[in-house]
Each structure stands twice: as structure tokens, then as C-alpha cells.
Amino acid sequence: MRKETKAIHAAMEVANNNPDIVPPVHRSTVYELDKKGRTEGDWHYTRLENPNRVQWEQVLKVMEEGKAAAAFSSGVAAASAVFRALEPDDHIIIPEDVYAGNRKLVNKLMKPWGLQADFIDMTDLQNIADHINKDTKLIWVETPSNPLMSIMDIEAISELAHDNGAIACVDNTWPTPINQMPLKLGADLVVHSTTKYFGGHSDILGGAVIAKEQDERFEKIRLVQRVGGAVPSPDDCWMLARSTRTLPYRMKGHNENATTLARFLQNHPKVEKVFYPGLGTHAGHEIADKQMSGFGGMISFLIDGTADEAIDIVGQSKLIGRATSLGGVESTWEHRRSSEGEGSITPENLIRISVGLEHADDLLEDLEQALSDE
Template sequence: MKLETLAIHGGNIVTDSEKPVIQPITLSTTFVHQPESMIYARANNPNRHALERLLAGLEKGADAAAFSSGNAAGVSVFQALEPGSHIIAPDDMYHGLKNAILSLFKGVLEATFVDMTDLEKIKQAFKPNTKLVWIETPSNPLLKITDIAAVSNLAKEKGAMVACDNTFATPVFQNPIDFGADIVMHSSTKYFGGHSDIMGGALITKEKDAFWEKVKNVQVSGGAVPSPMDCYYLCRSIKTLPYRMKGHAEHAIVLANFLSTHESVEKVYYPGLKTHPGHLIAANQMTGFGGILSFQVKGGAEEADLVISKLKYFTNATSLGGVESLIERRAASEGPDTLTPQNLIRVSVGLEHLYDLLEDLEEALH
């Protein structure tokens, strides 16, 4: 199946005798004992099984594991590592996962944060106990691009695994497994859900190996699994994912070009711009450049906040990937330890009419 067809049909497993067109929601927490049956909802559920099969197909993986949040998904990878393991991670990455590494695994795992656009710095960061290289491309919030194939080849030489956070790109625009990644991570709260009303996370593996079995054990034993209702709604939302992503990307490149020539804007971060330092790498490993962009207004935090306060169609809120446009001064959300410039604004470009969004930005920037 092509991507659009897979998105619609890949998560539909109907066992009901009445043959409904859409898979029913199975709310039962327990199941009658019989050969090869499901036993308990923490371990498995028909709706979660359907979602995981769909996600594995979309990311061209061998298996998937669904979680109750993106952080739960990412943390499960770290939990599956042996104590004392070393992780190489991006200097620009989702602050929630970075904070989890630094706080939850303090004294358990080692971590080195480097610029993932610099292969030489990555090489220098390897230690004898390096077991995992964590990639996030495009990164949050600076939209840095990591060469997945180059980093994966380097990690293989060093005997380390590669996990890639593919939340911004989605499988519509990027399949990290095709470029050598071992595990792909998603916050399914974002584009998979697509309507800012479902929380979830997911991991997809290239192979069902021994490490994956450890991850699955964390999923089942830890119990941070999504509800049947959440799984059902994610399968429903993913049916429109390919077409939503095309709309997000079409709007984002127009807004990025507009902002890049505006006198009140200092810098624009969007890999679809030819001026972006990672544009050529992105063009090689992505089929589209996504719906997230960031820009710095001239001035500081006060000037950035003023621009946001004037907007009508961009909602000042954390998160991304919904049909509505969201905007925030990212440093204000990340806290006092942030390395993000205080005047940087991150935009999740929505599916409102493009002219309304352009007009809104034009008025706010004056």
C-alpha cells in the first residue's frame, strides 16, 4: 500500500461479527483465557494492537510500541539501557526529554550534548561505554538538520544504536529507518493526533532484537500505555495525516519566505529555505520540510511577546501539530536554563486559510 492508503486501512482490524467498517473500541481490561488470546489491557488491547501495527507500517519498521505520552516513549529507551551507559544527544532537543535525561537518570546514565550538525563533534563525544546516539531532526526549536545516514554509519562503527525523534517530520516526510536508524520515536500528541486533543507517544523498531524486547518489557511492566479510546482516536486521526502534512508544509514555506524578507525579523529557521544550513541534507532525507518554523524578531523578549500578543489566528500555547496555528516564545516555556534565544518565536503552522495567516503576521509585525 502507498502511504495514503496505508494511513486509512493499516489501523483497521475488525473482528466483530457484524463487520463494521471502522474497528470498534474495546474497553475491557481483561480477556477470557484461550490459546494465543490477549490477557490483560496493560499488556495488550485490540485498539493498541491496531495502532502499533499501523505505526510500524508507516515507519517501515518491524514492530511498534505505543505509550501514554511522547516522554514516556523516549524515557523507555533510556530505561532499557544498562546502568552506566553513555548517551550522545543533541544540544538542541525537546527540553522535556533533555530534562528527563538530566534528572531521572542522574547517576544512572551518562550524557553528552553536542551539535548534531557537526560530525566531528559527534565523533569526539564517543566513549567506550557509548550505547546510544539520540537524534532529533528537524530539531526543536532551532530546526537543525542531522544527517541521519552519516550519524548512523558512525554509530555502527562504534557499536552504538541510533534512535531518532521523528515528531516534526512524521513518516509522511521522513523515514529514519531507511537511513540507518534503529529506533524511531514520536510524540503522537502532535501530528499523529493532529487536533490537540490526544496525548500519546510511540516507538518503532527496525528489528525485533534483544534491546527491543527490553523496551517492550518497560512498556508492559511500567504500564505507561495509552487507553483504548486514545488508540482508537489516533488511528482515526492518522487517516488524514498525509493530507494534513501536505497542507502544513505548503503553508509553512510561504510563511518562512515572507518572514525571511520582513524588516522586523532578524532570522528565520526553516529547512525548506535554501539559505538554511541544513537544506541540502534535509532535501536528501526528507520529501517535505514540515509545518514548524521558528524566527527571531529584532529586539528581545519584550518585542517577541508584543508580536505574539497582537496575533488573532495564532494561539499563544505550547505544543504543535494541530490543525490550528500555535505560537509561543519558546524560551519562556523552556525555563531559566534554556539556551534558546529570548527573542525566538516558534510557530506550528496550521491549516487556516493561508491569506488569513499572512495578513495576521503582517499586522502583528508592525
């Protein structure tokens, strides 16, 4: 072989003598076919299949105790796949206090495509029942909701959906499968922004859909994944699978720190109201206690003041980062209304905090100085 050929082929047939303890990253975008040609099930292009994506989807499936999983390049891409697996003129019910990116997805893209949607208060089961019609095919659940921490009864809503020929899909990004198991509570699908707690370090973008059954509905989602092409890179899949190995221990720390901060905020004179399902004063605490094994790392609270005062408090932090998104080992907070845009029902004096894994006393000191009037 000449040098030009050697430069391309020299390393192609070198393999490890022993199996890897940690799976390698497979960056090849194509796979060699058999001499006899391609057969059904053969891998040939990484958009359709990749070893790292298959491994990552296995992790997701096992963690959520589902039968199938599809990984996406973002949480919104995962949500989009669920909606696109429906038909034009199908109707969905979705919480009025839903993640702003999914509200925009439904209003700006899916409604023009033909999807019908009602954004409603889903803490009231009768209100959900009143909005179901003959075209309702999906009830979207987000519990705790973002950012008002509303709690929805997954088991009761799933049963209501099934009684009316619909399915229930739960956005489990905030609780993660460490704190909440929607498929075991009757839901049909679980959606994640794996950017958040699965990634855990604010450096990976991703999303996922996990299904209770590998049925025709899931295969439509898989088709959207492969044909639509919003798939994660091999590197991102590898990083997400790696990060998940510490997820149970990280969530334990998030749960503990958030509980400590929520109790502190509840007793602070500058704070009007705290939204955290682990507090006995939370309107949804009883349901949360029934369906959650931990209450998560997210807190929202209202200050006794204006939007400008809330923005000023966020601006005074020295340790807690001023940023949107959530789920990292570092604590961050934001004036949430500023991030949400059109359709937001978030109070103007609300601050949302993603409680990280710093020492709780350091976080308390930062909160105290930021909330002080000095």
C-alpha cells in the first residue's frame, strides 16, 4: 500500500486484546456491509444506529423500567417526537404551567401543523375530565411543574386517559427516575431533557423518550428519531451514560440541600411563599409524598416585592450562578418570568433556584446576604 492508502487504513483492524471496562466512543458514521450486500437489521449509517446511542438507550430503558427508549439531541426534540407521532387534528391536554420551551413548541410549531391543544390547570382531575373530547389522544403531565411546582396525580391521570382512549406522557426531567417512576404509576411514555440531571454538569445537550411497551406508538417515535434526524452524537451519548453512573448519589445530595434551603426560605421575612413539594405546607404535598421517593433539587419562591426587586436579589448572589437551565452540580437561579416570554403565567416576583451540591451552609450564607436589604 502507498502512503495515502496506509494513512487511511493502518488502524482499521487493530482491536483490544481484552474487553473494555468502560465502553469506547464510536465516532464512525458508516459501517461496512457484508460481501453479499445489506440485509435487514444491518447497521449502515450512524443517524439510524450507533453503538453509543444503543448503550445509552439501554441505560434509559433500565433506569425508567420501560421496554424501549429513543435518545434525541435535546429535550424539546424528544417532546416534538411524541407530538409528531400523533396525527393532525388530534387533541392533547397539557398543563398551563408547563416548561416554556414546550409551550412554544406546541403553539408555534405543532398547532400550525394541525395539533389541537388545551393548556389547563391539571391539579384538578375533574377539570382534566371536562376538557377531554373525542379527539383527545394524549395527556401531557409535568409534575412537579416548571416553575410553580404544581403536583399532578400521575396514577389518576393515567387511568383517566386510558378510560378515554388516550395515553399519558410524563415529563420526568425534574424528579428523574431516582425520585419518581411514572411508568410504574400507569403512564405510557416518559420524556426527559437529559441535559439536566442525567447530564448533571451543564455541559451536555440531550433528550429522551422511554416507553412502557415497544408498540406501534413507540415505533412512530422511533421513526421520527431516525428520519427526522435529531439524534445525539456518540460523544454526548457516551458522556450521558457515564454521568448516569453517579445520578443516584447526586440526586440524594440535591434532595437534601433543597430541603434545607426550602425550610430556610420558608422562614425568611423577605420571602412571601415557597414552592417545594417536600414542605408540608405545599398544596400538593400529600400526592407528592405518595408518588415520589425524594422531592428533588428545584425550588421556586415569591419575594415580598416587585419584579425589579427579584431581579436585584438574583443579581446580588456571590456563589449561586445567575443562569437558566438546571440540574448541574453547581447551584443556579434566575428571575424566571424574564426567561419564559409569551404565554407565561409565572408571577413577576418569582425566583427559581436549581440547588446544587455545594455545602448547604455556603448556600445558606449566599441566600442570606442576597436577600438582605443592605
